[in-house]
Amino acid sequence: MAGRQRVLALREQERERDRVREREAERPRRPRSRLVAINARIRDNFDPLEVYNDSAVIQRYRLPRELIRQLLGTISEDLRRATRRNFALTPQVPLLAALRFYDTGSFLQVVGDGQGLSKASVCRSVQAVTYSLLRLVPQHVHFPTRDEMRATQEDFFRSFRIPQVAGAVDGTLVPILTPHVDAHVFICRKGYAAVNCQVVCDHQGIILDVVARWPGSTHDSFVFRESSIGRLPTASRGEWRLLGDSGYPLRPHLFTPVNNPGDVHDEAYNEAHRLARCIVERTIGRWKLRFRCLHQSSGGLQFSPAKSCAVICVTAMLHNIAAKAGVALLEPEENEDDDDEEDRCEDGLPLNYAAGFHARRRVIETFF
Structure with a gap:
């Protein structure tokens, strides 16, 4: 009896498969585009x-x-x-x-x-x-060797009279698609979703370091403090420093402008600092002009934050490749002024600030 029921069940399954095949054969197929x-x-x-x-x-x-x-x-x-x-x-x-x-x-x-x-x-x-x-990004975007850094320091000192400068640092906002998770964190001070990118460049406009991982609401000083350059111990930094705006903390390895210049020395230093820091602003401007996907005028990167950060790093590498090859921009150059709002840095490390203040003071006294 059990064997007969099993045979009937198998026959019913076979008839059901036949009915499915007939329906599939009668269904109109969409022609290939x-x-x-x-x-x-x-x-x-x-x-x-x-x-x-x-x-x-x-x-x-x-x-x-x-x-x-x-x-x-x-x-x-x-x-x-x-x-x-x-x-x-x-x-x-x-x-x-x-x-x-x-x-x-x-x-x-x-x-x-x-x-x-x-x-x-x-x-x-x-x-x-x-x-x-x-x-391939680490091969083309990296900090220079000691000899390469010496050439950069000599050029900065010859042009702006600030010693031991290995580059300039600045932050820029890259618009992205508003994410579904923690969207409020990515809204920058301009009112749109963005990634806050930190860029370090040398005197030739070559990007030495790019940090693309933090939401647009993150302050520049926090991005620097959590970056690989900012977390280096003082002994391993050697004899080099960076130039940044007043949104960054004053350190012996990071010089910022004097907020309230009191004499001609401070004013001369601020002017030299401003001219030197314009290099990183022009570099960011060329970078975004060469790759418009990063610029707000194109609508920004309509990708997730992770994919957007990958595109940012890749375009920084391609910018270096083009700059080293001498590929000229066919459009007029422009500075990246839309993000250049120098928010004051709230520095909670007085010892480091004091060391940076004295180091900057010794440099300022050389201006006249």
Whole structure:
């Protein structure tokens, strides 16, 4: 009896499977979009690096074709598809799509229209290229060696008469998509969601250090104090210092302007300090002008905070590559003045402040 029931149950399951197959066969299937084949034809017959001249390549991708091909050779294995099925993308296509997005910061659909890609493909390409390039950032964004630092210190002293300066530090706000979790923390003083980035650069406008991890409401002094440079012990800093605005704490290794100048020495020092610190403001301006995805005029980065921070670090690396190669900006340069509000730093470390005050005082006395 049990065996007969088992046979009947198996037959009923078989009839149910047959009914499911019949319904699937009768269901109208959506035809494959012709746009897939059209985009594949565009990609197969249009190579921007071969069609555009040198100026057009730099204008669209911010790097000359030689440097683009070098980056392609470095990350091609990360971007290569296992097969060529379903019109798989070659490694060059996502790299150019990501560079184009970094350049314009436009909508993903608009970027894809010029590359023969769909919106989803551009999104995946930007993510894949960003995280592939992220592992190369330490090679191009790092603090200089002792010899390189000596050249920077000599240039700062020759130009501004402030000794032992290895670079200038400043913070900038990069707009991002308002996150769903802890959104209020990311709202900056300008009223939009942003990431507060700390940038250190040398006399040539090369970014030596970038910290992109803190929400827009975080104060510049806190970002510096929690950064790798700010947490270095005094003995390991050596004979170098940075220049920052009054939003940073005064330290022997971080000089800020005199808030209430009392004599001509203080005024001369403040003027030299202002001119020297303009280097980091111009560097941030060039960085955001070269990669408009970071600028508020493009709407900012419509990504999550983690992905936005990755894009910020990658564009800083690409800026250094372009600057070292002497790639000129085709647009007029501008200073990054929209974030230049020097909030006063509330310093709770009087001993460090006193040491910084005396060190700065000895330098000020050399001005006349």
